[in-house]
Amino acid sequence: MQLNPDIRVELQRTPDDASQRHQLYVQWLNARVGNPSILQLDVVWTPEFAAAGWVLPLDRFGPAKAEFFAATIAANTWAGKVYALPWFADVGLLYRRTDLVPREPRTLEEVVDDAQSAMSRRGGPRYGIVSQGARYEGLITGFVEYLGAFGGQIIDDRGEVVVNRPEAVRALEFMRDELYRTRVAPLDVLTWHEEEARFAFQNGNAVFMRNWPYPVAAMSDTAQSKVAGKFAVSPMPASGTAPAGHSTAALGGAQLAINAYTEFPDAAYKLIAYLTAPEQMLERAQAVGQYPTRPALYDDARLKSAIAIPLDNARRAIESATPRPVTPIYTELSEILQIELHRALVRQAAPRAALDAAAAKINALIERTGMRKLMAAASKA
């Protein structure tokens, strides 16, 4: 099939490691390099690149925004314009051992109860809930899920920092209680990334796991997994005690944006439109298991064989996905939060004090970087 025979595409390799790739992009764009014309962005980079003027707004090309999951478009929108289209989605999931907990828990409190009773059984797993608690970006994705479950936010819709409001404090206290009071989470998770959590769950040592969709394939393989056929995934539930709480999944994934310095913006957009078209998304799901960002595809029988979990569960998880704060200063904001959350979780600070400190530092960051002036100017333009 040749839709655009006059457009020749060249691939350019970039580092796999996200922060190295980011650094490389920033160097290129500071030097106004127009190649590559299309940049693959992590979900939290789009506002930064948009505010810096490094990627083009896509509105003039008329993208069909309504055909994508709302959260994936929101994450790529800065000052009312969309700057990138979601290529594939990644989403935080709750893995559960179906042989130990047959019924999907409806609240976070039920998760803890189920974990405790499964652990106390004879021969039950050592750990209740395993997750990513080291001081890195993964800690923020987990926090965002608990935060939403208790109805909290990091930054609200008006741009105010609300990460030290009571809902957020309760969310952090709940996370801390899992380590020290209900003891369903081992202290080890405070040094863990995705893979350590996967090993624990895959070896049958945990009742629940918070992770991305990628381990499903390996864990379904009886040759390397002790839990093949014995686990299910669902969205993280909300807290049963917080009226404003809602089931929340952290949103990850890759976006495609147009380099502002390219000579070929129109050809670049044609390629982005092609790569984000339904057929292409299906093909990539079948080839490498990446989750489409178009809800309509989750009704398509062809997707069923491509991704390992029930389509309905996947769709529900992505529908409950929440972008991390959509702001150009995300990376530094995240670093502040990582440190303060980790301090609270290792008990160097009380949850309330840690979140107050985080809020104060984030406000200072907003001040230092002239964020309010920039947003006012961007919304006027």
Add this chain to the structure above:
Amino acid sequence: MRKTSRLGSEARLGWSLVAPALSVIALIAIFPLGWTFWESLHLHELRMPWLGKPFIGLANYAEIVKDPRFWGALGHTAFFTVVSISLELLIGLFLALAMNRVFRGRGFVRAAVLVPWAIPTVVAALLWRFIFESQGGIANALLVRAGILDQPMVWFIETATAWVPVILADVWKTTPFVALLLLAGLQNIDLTLYEAAAVDGANAWWQLRHITLPLLKPAILVTLIFRTLDGFRVFDLIYVLTGGGPGTSTEPVALYTFNALLQNLRFGYGSALSVVIFAITFGLALFYVRGLGVRLGGEES
């Protein structure tokens, strides 16, 4: 008259002969330093082009003074440097004294001792991380079996215990280097001094205090200067072992600077941090050379 003009032409010749070397030094040492300093006087955030690159005088330095994370990092660096160097000097001296004796296989022992020093720091750090990391790790298994711990512990989530693998790894890796430097110093001591002392009835302890240590002082000071400057720049070991955590409670200044400069791409502020580290290490070197009279040329005074 003639004499001065000849001296003048000799001086000119001398200058022209060292000019290439001087220009290389200017290019690779002075120019980058000057550039870094110039950069440190600006607000320059590579990620935030909307801020421009205004000249802001000493504002970055003012921010450093008010930055608790910087002062914390400085404290961690000093702590790491003092504790690890003290241990290395003590154990290194012991090893050097042992290796200085004449025994069979001395050459082999001297070479074998150097093995940890030959391992790249990042590899050594990964190794120690592996030993301490999980609850089923070697450190936990040994300590539980020896009855020192009731149950396995998570080393990296408390400040005090997170330092243990860091300091151990540094001592393990660097003590051989210290021992060899001290051994070189020991071999410069005239053996007849010991013979004379023995004839006068001095015991081994007296010999150590009144012959070995005083005569070893130049070697000890050279070791100190090397190790202090190394300690102040510690980066890779902690980057791999603790990442500066838990929280930021083991973060040294070099890691903080790396973070500001290369992770957050705050060129102005990061440059100011670099200048401050430079000033501190330069001050330390000056103190050793001027204050304690270390002679780096190696000749005795």
